[in-house]
Amino acid sequence: MKYLDQDHEIPSVLTKAANQTPGVIPSVREVDDILVERPERTALSANQSTGQRKIRSEMDYSAMEAANRKLGYQGEEFVFGFERARLTKAGCSDLAHKVEWVSKTKGDGLGYDIHSFDETGHELFIEVKTTNRGRHFPFVITLNEAVVSQHLSNSYRIYRVFDFSTEPRLFILEGPVEESCELRPLTYEARPYPP
Template identity: 40%
Template sequence: MAFNWTRDEVEATVADYFAMLAAQLSGVSYNKAAHRRALLKRLSGRSEQSIEFKHGNISAVLLDLHFPYIPGYKPRSNYQGLLFDVVAERLASDQQLQTIAAADADRPIVVPEVEDILGVITKPPAPHLRDPDSGRDILPSKSARISFNYLEREARNRSLGAAGEIFVLNYERARLISLGKEVLAGKIEHTSQNQGDGVGFDILSFEASGAERLIEVKTTKYGRETPFYVSRNELAVSESEAPRYHLYRLFGFNFKPSLFTLAGSLSATCRLSPSSYLATVN
């Protein structure tokens, strides 16, 4: 019979996860199975499966705190409120992990090489249904009310964004050439570079029919479920150009690039949440 995790168990599991996360963000290899076996000795009556599940819960909490997570632990949203508090409190006091995350978010990156660029395509993440009793709706304790928006910090990394756009340019050329459309491949335009960011999309490509495909590229070094930021202009263009508009989401970009695409307006393909407001003094 399942029983609730105690605070000691939660703290031990979070500490173990954070040790792996620090290694991941630093580019240091680690053994997940070895970590799991060592943690089992510190828990009472827990299984390896239950630890894996709890690690997925921690990933979900970190996403809710706008912090990177371990891609190998898929976020599981229905976590206990105690877990949210422990993760948030530990994150607030872990200056070393915050420094590592900041360095990783800002780190320059080059375009990664892949053997088969057309093989990077994958499916979008499945939508997550929110449980009304989920920890997402539980306010953290006062000491944990702090924002760690390293996902937004990474999104401002111009080196990462530029590398992602070049990767997608190469992908689109390979896609059209594979369809026997070499002439169209030669007409692809790096719009954001040639015309500036105000156009509302990054790349002008084509369908096999010759119809235009407007591509906005969003790149992250983190996992598939990592949310991304869109500007008001990008959202407007996705609405006005919905039949031609495609969002290309690159993830795992620094170790194993993968790509999923969303066609149509962003309001139809994504759940949009306001992240900032423009304020003018009355």
């Protein structure tokens, strides 16, 4: 098994990677270059599917959380601009002006970040997941986001933004998250048993 604590540079690399952001909003002419096909469904290697990771205790979790929050915010801003550009390019300027960055205007916790539309006017509820890593890098999804993806079903989208700090691109996962992703528990809520 390969442990993360064998590489003493990982904590600083993770924090540095989260801090690298381009601050670029796509223009209408860039829309076609940003959207790519989602990865093919393949079996995970043995290391990916069963390997355990031990994280070094020297990691500055506060710095990483702040960097990830900043990266997430900028990824949402990127997708907000992308959606407006996509709809404008499709000749739907009226819908483009109705796109709302709801995690900013209404707060986080709705289970999605952007309220948008397809070209026919049907609502889309978009959860944005951003990374500076490549297209196959896994992402974290909350229980609330998974439940909302089931409830909103065909109107729910995950926009996976990747290579954000170098050449931002994205792919789209449609519908309930458990139908498009392998889900694994990372954290648990623990309540002590009564005596």
